[in-house]
Amino acid sequence: MSRTAAKSLLLDASLLRDAEALHSALSGLLRVYQFRDRDRICCYDISVTQCYALEELAEKGPSRSQSLAEALLLDKSTTTRVVDALVRKGYAKRRPDPDDARAVILCVTAAGRKLYEKINRELIQQQAELLRDFDPGLRNGATKVIEGLARAAQARFVSGVSVGRCDPACGTDAVAARCG
Amino acid sequence: MSRTAAKSLLLDASLLRDAEALHSALSGLLRVYQFRDRDRICCYDISVTQCYALEELAEKGPSRSQSLAEALLLDKSTTTRVVDALVRKGYAKRRPDPDDARAVILCVTAAGRKLYEKINRELIQQQAELLRDFDPGLRNGATKVIEGLARAAQARFVSGVSVGRCDPACGTDAVAARCG
């Protein structure tokens, strides 16, 4: 055990350096892409979150409100309101669930699918322009790396029990507010 | 030119596939990390955007409101309000700019720096845990890829003239709202 501990300590220095670099790089990436999404998606008729919801419904098919919330990592109340907006704008609709009178089935309308596909095409087109400057061999690798990172982050940050989060180790003092 | 065009067409198929895969992977990554940030940062006393602002001021030093807005890719009015919150909570302060009576100099307070460093340490620690499962050779590569992607996206999505965005080619019809 002491050997392992020593080794782990040795690794820690470089690991922390890497973690810091990754953190910094990811911050930048997130910022730019959030900006891009605001900028592009909001040129149309819906907000970014609304578009994510539309995407989820369009790609994965009809869904209950709760599973949509889980997929989007949103609170159920937020999901209700996001769907409200989509319904109001005619891009989604709610149907009663025949199996459970409490639940609703959410699905996209034809207009919703059309809009989603249009936005999606544009976003992908933008990625294509960006990738065009990359070495073809790197392109695939980049996606692989992102996917791996996303998977790892999903597993680690979105605590196993699906919705429950903020494990006891969260922060050290001012945790009370949201994690109490 | 026709040869180039033909070649470009040939490339387009694989390029589009790659773009689609990247788009999808990035969507997931963004979603998980946004969730993580909400979850971790909001355990403390500030919101995600407020933390980004704090970070910018702590890492890059005092700054005018406008350059902070540019760095965060936010509207100047949003920036004003984000800073309002930080000032109210005692993490930042505004000082008059001796060179220009219209401008203000924004800087973090000691409490602000302390809070930022604490949050930052935690976020980096989380990345380290995540990276621990990665092959050491891959770790560095991952960061490189993310950095490259962020740079390319910055250059491409954040149109050259710093703040001006939504070029004429944006979307095709419903552009009016924000880009008119």
Place this chain on the structure above:
DNA sequence: CGAGTATCGTTGGCAGTAACAACTAATGTC
């Protein structure tokens, strides 16, 4: 069966995010 409990989704309330437009005050420019 029927009381108690759990779950599904909605609503209310609050703070924050984000944009555009209009505005004030200070600078520049001619």
Place this chain on the structure above:
DNA sequence: GACATTAGTTGTTACTGCCAACGATACTCG
């Protein structure tokens, strides 16, 4: 010194996101 420009703030609107409370339905077990 008039006129446009720039820096930052404020007003307005819509959306995000959380927690808590609620009504309605479903489950459970005595």
